[in-house]
Amino acid sequence: MIEGFTQSRIDTGDVTLSIHRAGRGAPLILLHGYPQNHRCWAKVAPRFAQDFDTIVPDLRGYGDSDAPADDAGHTAYSKRRMAADIVGLMDALGLDRAHVLGHDRGARVAYRLALDHPDRIARLGIIEIVPTGDFWESWTADLALKAYHWTFLAQPAPLPERMIAANPVAYVDWTLAQWTLEKSLAVFAPDALDSYRAQMSDPARVHAMCADYRAGAFLDRQLDGDSRKDGDLIAAPLHFLWAEGGFPAQTGDPLSLWRRWAPQVTGNACRSGHFAMEENPQAVLDAFLDHFRRN
Template sequence: MTEIAGFTRRRIVLPQIALSVQEAGRGAPLILLHGFPENGLCWARVAPAFAERFRVIIPDLRGYGQSDAPPDDAGHDAYSKRQMAGDIIALMDHLNLPSAHILGHDRGARVSYRLALDHPARIRQLGIIEIAPTAEYWDAWGYDLAMSAWHWTFLAQPAPLPERMIAADPVAWLDHTLQGWTREKSLDVFPPASLAAYRAQAQDPARIHAMCADYRAGATTDRAHDIADRAAGRRIAAPLHFLWGRHGFPARTGDPAGIWRRWADLVTDTACDSGHFVMEENPQAVLDAFLPFFSAQAD
């Protein structure tokens, strides 16, 4: 697996996990968190521009890329977003970062807002790309979401059913997933090196198990955590900017920005012409949305 141009990669051993981390740039720390079924290389088209202004840190989440992929547990805590946010806090502690800007896409965005709820003092500003909160997403489940986000229920089925089905032809499964969630229904939007890394990841049984565990947590533990926070009136205090594609998943909820205003005190949003993979389909929209947002409090 390669690195993003201008970035260096190293393996960082933390108390509970070892993460593969790419880093470049100087300035205020900005942590970029990827989603499913990708890894840190999904930021390849935007990370160099961010690194001109920030110290950019890109970990592969647990179970993805070159990071450790521990087995799931019976309670689906191992891949809960609370645990994965804890990994990022441990990484920040290792790097001596009291706080950082956080930008997440897809599953990485779920880790990001969980970090903002559980560790509010550690986050400066929060960027969210292409999700609604987990509990809200389940609440909005209907025909359109069920047909487009079929993976939420498929991957959450008990092990080893989805793992075995994916193993029958993992590259075809991955390509179908990636292609189907783009606006143009094409793999051409993905940089060749990134696509090769995603395909290699999909052929590793441990990584496929981790991805399924990620979604099992989403259907159980993560949802329960969100419901508890919502009932308790807990809100995200950090300024939040939300970027969503007009042809992506949150658009199907009806009022995606309005949903985030129920969870955070200060929300701004931008819609762009893209499918789900905004960083690769419309990288300029990501830079236009988040360079000014994070630069406003860069120091």
């Protein structure tokens, strides 16, 4: 649980999502990434809830949400399908529009949501990613070594699933620690770390996480290419936060990549590794409280 939040399960029409919710005001949806779940927002969500109706789902396949099996075309975990889950969640909650803030895989869901359903997004926040197609195009040998999980998890089933199953706790601990600035698990709250370890020990959720990356390597990349060819742009004002020690920083000028996708883009870097909400929560609040307060 997140302090002060209540949990419920919401039928979105395709899957049932577990959500945590608190606060009043304009709705703000927080979308987590890999290999995490809603618990990654625990250090910032209570402060957001002072100003916003704050809704923290577990994405499909993660946390306590449904985890359907992948399909041959990797559509089950495409960001288009996962964005549709959030639209279904908004419909079920009676929300016409919301602010959306996403980190990692959740940020990929967030920007696809903004492209596919522009009328449902008021303001958009992106933490620690560049668009999927752009990230693939930015690969160098150095970046490929750091982002090895993009190709590892996308391998055909059940290869990565079986390899992770050999020691899931060691795998997730290594991943989490290596992506922090200090290469340490110390930044993660004990209950959050327990949650991430339990999730990685569930074969259905490991399969879902691999399916998420299989979609990223194939369909999501294709969707980005189609959007670029069609001239699609993100209409919502977008603020981008990236970490000095994270993945986007390795692409050279990550802010310029987002300016190709949206006419209203602001951004800043912070001192952190990949997990900014847990490593530097104040930087996340400083970056996004004012952004989402604006009309």
